[in-house]
Structures are given as structure tokens and as C-alpha cells.
Amino acid sequence: MKVIQETQNQMTLRLRPWFLWIFCSILGSSGLIMPLFIAHAHTFSCRRQTSTLGTCQISIVGLLSKTEKEIALSDIQGTEIKTFKDSKDNWRSQVILLTTDGEVPPIANTSPNDVTVKTWAKEIEAFLQDSQKQELLIEYDYRLLAYLYASVFVIADLLIVIFLGKVLICHIDKTLGTLTLEYQGLFDKSQKEYKIRDIQFMTVQKASSKSGSTYRVAMVMQSGEQIPFTSDYTSGLHSKQKTVENISRFLDL
Structure with missing residues (x-):
């Protein structure tokens, strides 16, 4: 947290979650x-x-x-189904047109659904063999799925910003004997007030996982209760320790 104001009796610190905002902007x-x-x-x-x-x-x-490609019907000799593993080691299938100019996929996208690919191949073979059939149409439209994925990304981004991307302002007033934590979000603002006399000392809480350790600033009250400044743990131990030192120095803890 950055000290933005300090006098003999008052201190104000502010935490802007820049890393979270950058992450959300990239995600969105x-x-x-x-x-x-x-x-x-x-x-x-x-x-x-x-x-x-x-x-x-x-x-x-x-x-x-x-993009469009036109092929003479007389150049198509048949179909073939190719099965292979993708970069994630998952099996995928693709129907291929066998033409006089080589192999051409009628549907460029591969599919994990082998039944669908076999159905496409049967429809094409049936059309090639039945000279009475005048038209054939095969469509594979996954724009809706792409829009759905995009919506999930954007909604998740907004939820993270709304619930976790709040600006934290800590205001300490020795004259009033209070420490106030104010949380400013996009659509709301809330604050919690504590008595300075109830604060025993400041500390840095640590959370460990396989990916590493993260931290958050907390107050330890005379009752033994620990009150964190933020609900989430983030990286940057030094900045948290500096915040603890600044508040402890100002309150003579």
C-alpha cells in the first residue's frame, strides 16, 4: 500500500490492484x-x-x-477419413476429398466426433454415386460456440473486477482513535472502522501452494482475532512488509 498522506495525527494509505486490473484487461x-x-x-x-x-x-x-474454393464434380474421386492426435494428444477425425489435384478437406475444421465425420463422408459418397441427386449441402457452424466462450471470458472478467478489483484506502486518525478501511468498487463502496486501541500489532499473512506463496496484510486485535485488509492473497512480500512497517511505526505498535 502506498502512503498518500501523512501528518502528525493522520495517515492515509491506498492500494490499487494494478496487477489484477492488467490481468482482467488481458482476459477481457x-x-x-x-x-x-x-x-x-x-x-x-x-x-x-x-x-x-x-x-x-x-x-x-x-x-x-x-475464403472459397470451387472443384469440378468430375474431379472428385471419393472420400477418406483421417484420424490423428492433436497437440494435446486427443484423437480427432477429418473427412478428406480425394480429387485429381490431391486431397482436399471439404470441412477444414477437425472434429472429435467420429460419428459426425463418418456421416459427412457417407453423404458425400451417396451424392457422388447417385447421379439423380441435384444438390448436396453440409454445414458446420461453430460461431455460436466461439461467442459463448467469448461471453464466458468477458463475464468472468467483469465479475473479477467487480468483486476483487476494488481500491482499498486505509485511513488512520489518531485524534479520533480510529482506523478505517474503505473499499471502492465500480458500483459500490463500503467501509469498516476499528478502534486503534483494539489493535495489538500488524502482520503479514501467508498462503502457500504448489505454485508458490502469496501474502496479505492483517491486523491482530487484542482479542486475538486477525482481520485481513483484503480477502485475496497476492504476490509481493516486500510491499506487504513495508505496509506493516509504516502502520506499525505510525501507531507505535
Whole structure:
């Protein structure tokens, strides 16, 4: 906590959760940017003019881009299903068109659902073999899923800011004999007042985990109760120790 005012009888300290604000800004930005890159609608459509002539079109539409590829129906020789492991060692499947120009995925996105991929392959094979069928349409649109993920990111970001990203102001008044903790949030403000005579000493509380240790400033009252300044533990032991030293010095604890 930074000392922003100090006189003979009064001291004011302020804690702005900069690290949390930066984290939330990154989290929120990721949620908003995500749909720009992963929200796509994949479409594979074929139209037959005669029993031998026709065209197929592969289309990928995103928020910022659109790609299309046209293949002559006579160039498509069949389909194949490829199964492989992704970077996270999960099995995924993809249907492939076998054409005179090589292998082409009609749906660029891979799927963990093998049944869906097999269904796409059967529909394409059925269309290729039945010259009476005039049209084929396969769609795979996961823009809604991308928007859902983005919404989760943004909502989580807002909740963190609202409940944890509050500015803490500690005001000590020797004349009144009080120590006041004021919490200023986006939509609310609250404060708690304590008597200086009830404070036995200041301390730094520690929480340990596999990822390391985190800390928070707390008051130890004459009753033995420990009252933390913040509900969450954060990194930065030195800054917490400095806050404890400043308050202890000012109150002669």
C-alpha cells in the first residue's frame, strides 16, 4: 500500500490492484478478440447440372474473412477419413476429398466426433454415386460456440473486477482513535472502522501452494482475532512488509 498522506495525527494509505486490473484487461481483450479468429462457418455444397457435369464449393466464412474454393464434380474421386492426435494428444477425425489435384478437406475444421465425420463422408459418397441427386449441402457452424466462450471470458472478467478489483484506502486518525478501511468498487463502496486501541500489532499473512506463496496484510486485535485488509492473497512480500512497517511505526505498535 502506498502512503498518500501523512501528518502528525493522520495517515492515509491506498492500494490499487494494478496487477489484477492488467490481468482482467488481458482476459477481457482475449474474450473479445477470440471470435475474430476462431468463429467460422464451414460450408460444403455441390450442385449437379447434368449426370456428369457439376461443381462443388468449399466456403469458410469468418467475421473478418471469407475464403472459397470451387472443384469440378468430375474431379472428385471419393472420400477418406483421417484420424490423428492433436497437440494435446486427443484423437480427432477429418473427412478428406480425394480429387485429381490431391486431397482436399471439404470441412477444414477437425472434429472429435467420429460419428459426425463418418456421416459427412457417407453423404458425400451417396451424392457422388447417385447421379439423380441435384444438390448436396453440409454445414458446420461453430460461431455460436466461439461467442459463448467469448461471453464466458468477458463475464468472468467483469465479475473479477467487480468483486476483487476494488481500491482499498486505509485511513488512520489518531485524534479520533480510529482506523478505517474503505473499499471502492465500480458500483459500490463500503467501509469498516476499528478502534486503534483494539489493535495489538500488524502482520503479514501467508498462503502457500504448489505454485508458490502469496501474502496479505492483517491486523491482530487484542482479542486475538486477525482481520485481513483484503480477502485475496497476492504476490509481493516486500510491499506487504513495508505496509506493516509504516502502520506499525505510525501507531507505535
